Amino acid sequence: MAIRKIIQPDNPTLRRKARRVISFDRDFQQLVDDMIDTLDEAQGVGLAAPQIEVSQRVIIVRLPDDEESRKEYGKDAGVLYVVANPEIIKASKEMVEGVEACLSIPGYYGTVDRHESVVVTGQDRKGKPIRVKAKGWLARVFQHEIDHLDGRLYIDIAKEIWEARPEDAQPEEQPAKESASGSS
């Protein structure tokens, strides 16, 4: 297990379309473990492999597990999702605006429209098919992370971007809750 360096947009790996995961071997298990350690260290809620300079289609997502989060997100709070080769197979027509940040773009926030809910299919870390129904903030994080696999960043689609003031800077991925009327 190891904490890996999170790269920023000056590194072209972040802009590349990542390759499908075809082997769920020991190296892949190591990659997933390292991604979990790296996310914990950064206190984020989601990480995609390209962010640690590995051009493979795997993401991890985990909403906070504190009391407030459990109240707001119920059973989604604190659950670790590891999804290889994720695909959004269904997305709500309803879009919601929310505030996002990215571990690869520290110190900035932006408002982004996302689908209120999505259904994601893919494979777990052993290669078994999985399907995740996500709503609200969880759906937002999945959309943000899956975008990373195609080299897309939230700043490409944000309606507004601003620099965090040093006093409220938080080293989190998507630290803010939905600014719209609590869609989760």
Ligand SMILES: [Zn+2]
């Ligand atoms: Zn990101």
